[in-house]
Amino acid sequence: MGYAAQVIALDDVRASQQHQALRQQLHERFDQWLDELELQLPEAELTIRQVSETIWGLRQPLTASVAQTIVEHRYQAEQRRTSLHCATCERLLQARPRVLRTVETLVGAIELERPYFYCRQCQCGRYPLDEVLGLRAGRMQPDVQQAAVDLATEVPYETASTLFGRLSGIPVSSERMHTWTQQVAEGLRVLDVAPSREEIDQRVAQVRAGRFRRPVLVLGIDGAYVPSRPASARGRRPGQARQRARRARWHHEWREAKGLRFYLLDGERIVHVLSWHQIQTEHEVGEALQQVKDAGVIPEEAVRLCVMCDGAEWIWKHVQALFPKACQVLDYYHCAEYLHKVAKAQYGQTVQALEWVEATLTRLYMGKIGTVLGGLRRMQPTSEEALKAIDNCWVYLSDHRGRTDYGKLRRGGYPLGSGGMESSNKCICHVRLKRSGAWWYEESSNQMLALRCAKYNGTFDQVWLFRSLSSGCVHAAFSSTPPMKVL
């Protein structure tokens, strides 16, 4: 056996001894836990509920002690560290007395005792163990924060707080959930929540599999009304420490969250690709679309892109500039609304009105827009109201004539209605924002919307990862003043 082989063998032995030692420590912890459990379990007439409740009540101490044992074992050297070079001036620093810190994770509260290093020259303190563990400032660690915000983006903060405490055993106030939500969602833009090109390519490939034609990728653009309160409601009264909404002095309002959604059609099924909803201007929607386009996340050559909307002029303007080759479709059901208005004004609540609408819609459905327009032209208005309705309808259909060839569109597998967009409005905007008594500040609603978009886009984890890497929170954990509590 050569020297190298002996070294390896020695390393193996050492590793095996380490492993044994850790196992031994973990078993000891478990034994202590079992003692506690036996003490707490009722002696007689034990029901399954009692077994479950007792273990549930003790599970955090057990999992926390396992986590703590593993950390202590793995970072023995870091905990015994006696010196460290200053990151700024490279001076050699001597360890100060070890400091106890407790951090809350999903598996429980973990206590860490670690040395502190302080450079007088740079007036900068560090805990190297915190750095290698990636600890964040504050007691609650990102896994707790992410799980809490995950819940808070589904249900009102109060409910989320109650449910979270019950399910995780970790009490987190609704105010705190709100703060974390704000912190992670602040300033999120469309590309922060958009899936990567690779991810979108995969979704396209799934729909494409076994098909002759390229799949239809629909871009829907539409607005949803969300309950808002003006920024002026956020005032501070004298003697009040925290900012509160002044109930009596502001009026709620409904504001339009403008949204865009890319989705694939897979037969009757919709495969979601990307949603972005915000209370924003038309110009900002255009900018968001531009960013999506420039980032190259939409595989335009691998799909048949189709834009579906209700006819708002600004939308077509953006679409025409960014996706000139896309097939443009005017929402069929929106046309139907115009025709119903004509029928009501012209024929009132009569059978004739119904017959006229049905016949006209059928022609439209078959793609006979010329016939429909001609029919409207020949109508003899029965009233001023009818004249107006007919004119409106004629102008609307005539303006969008090229977007109404529903016969051809159906044969091409294109959608006729913007149901996919409506469901995005409902699932992303309405479900969370429209709650009784909830009136949102624009900023808060946009943050909530951004996170909900991330969820539907499948990028919620990515947002957290990105935020914890970019925010510099890791370094914020190292206070520059020497710690007070010294062991």
Ligand SMILES: [Zn+2]
């Ligand atoms: Zn220094």
